[in-house]
Amino acid sequence: RLNTWESLTTGIAQQAKGVIAPKEKTPFITFVLGGPGSGKGTQCIKIVETFGFAHLSAGDLLRREIASKSADGAMILNTIKEGKIVPSQVTVKLIQKEMELSDNHKFLIDGFPRTEENRVSFEQIIGVEPNVVLFFDCPEEEMVKRVLNRNEGRVDDNLETIKKRLTVFQALSLPVINYYSEKGKLYTIKAIGTEDEIFEQVRPIFAAFEVCSQTVG
Numbered sequence: 363r364l365n366t367w368e369s370l371t372t373g374i375a376q377q378a379k380g381v382i383a384p385k386e387k388t389p390f391i392t393f394v395l396g397g398p399g400s401g402k403g404t405q406c407i408k409i410v411e412t413f414g415f416a417h418l419s420a421g422d423l424l425r426r427e428i429a430s431k432s433a434d435g436a437m438i439l440n441t442i443k444e445g446k447i448v449p450s451q452v453t454v455k456l457i458q459k460e461m462e463l464s465d466n467h468k469f470l471i472d473g474f475p476r477t478e479e480n481r482v483s484f485e486q487i488i489g490v491e492p493n494v495v496l497f498f499d500c501p502e503e504e505m506v507k508r509v510l511n512r513n514e515g516r517v518d519d520n521l522e523t524i525k526k527r528l529t530v531f532q533a534l535s536l537p538v539i540n541y542y543s544e545k546g547k548l549y550t551i552k553a554i555g556t557e558d559e560i561f562e563q564v565r566p567i568f569a570a571f572e573v574c575s576q577t578v579g
């Protein structure tokens with residue numbers, strides 16, 4: 363059986379379904395990390411507009427499962443309300459499905475990996491490592507202010523859950539960020555200022571990769 367890496371590269375999964383042309387380009391994967399409210403989703407929209415990535419938000423995929431009342435929906439809802447992390451197998455399978463369905467080869471995977479278990483599970487199931495890891499580094503006070511002002515009706519946008527999410531971020535997500543720093547893949551963005559000012563730190567990172575891919579051919 364082909365793993366996702368092979369099927370993404372060759373497009374055989376899509377060809378078998380007879381709907382999408384073979385994928386000729388190697389996947390380019392960016393993980394987008396940062397605490398709750400650090401501005402990941404906001405900046406992903408700008409990256410998509412400017413650089414044509416497919417945006418896969420792990421949180422959005424999990425919320426979609428809740429809304430569709432799938433078998434895992436109730437468990438996911440309780441986990442998110444508690445500010446905890448959904449078992450990796452569930453989240454990675456949702457990401458895998460989206461990657462296989464996409465006809466893009468450039469993926470922004472937003473809010474993932476949140477834990478070492480997430481990270482290892484992605485490597486085992488998808489069989490590939492990220493090319494770039496972005497870290498939106500934002501002071502806690504600012505993150506809390508932004509989340510409380512977000513007003514999108516999210517079940518986790520309340521002070522009690524935000525405090526739990528910040529604790530989980532410090533304990534479980536920072537080690538993942540340190541791991542990628544040691545691997546030389548981490549790009550840290552100072553996530554304060556206006557959305558446009560922050561994007562001006564993000565833009566050159568992807569612009570450099572665009573130049574590289576054009577040079578290589």
Ligand SMILES: Nc1ncnc2c1ncn2[C@@H]1O[C@H](COP(=O)(O)OP(=O)(O)OP(=O)(O)O)[C@@H](O)[C@H]1O
Pocket residue numbers: 396397398399400401402403404405421473508509511512513553554555556557560
């Ligand atoms: N630079 C900024 N200045 C002020 N507000 C911002 C800025 N960037 C984003 N916001 C706002 O802050 C809130 C949180 O942003 P966003 O949803 O992008 O964060 P996130 O990192 O995706 O959070 P989460 O992990 O909870 O999904 C949103 O209401 C957004 O409009």
Ligand SMILES: Nc1ccn([C@H]2C[C@H](O)[C@@H](COP(=O)(O)O)O2)c(=O)n1
Pocket residue numbers: 398420421422424441442445446447448449453472473474475476480518527
């Ligand atoms: N890798 C992930 C991503 C998200 N979740 C759960 C727990 C988060 O608090 C919630 C919301 O995610 P966000 O929209 O803030 O990225 O979804 C998870 O368990 N694992």
Ligand SMILES: [Mg+2]
Pocket residue numbers: 402403419421473
């Ligand atoms: Mg988000």
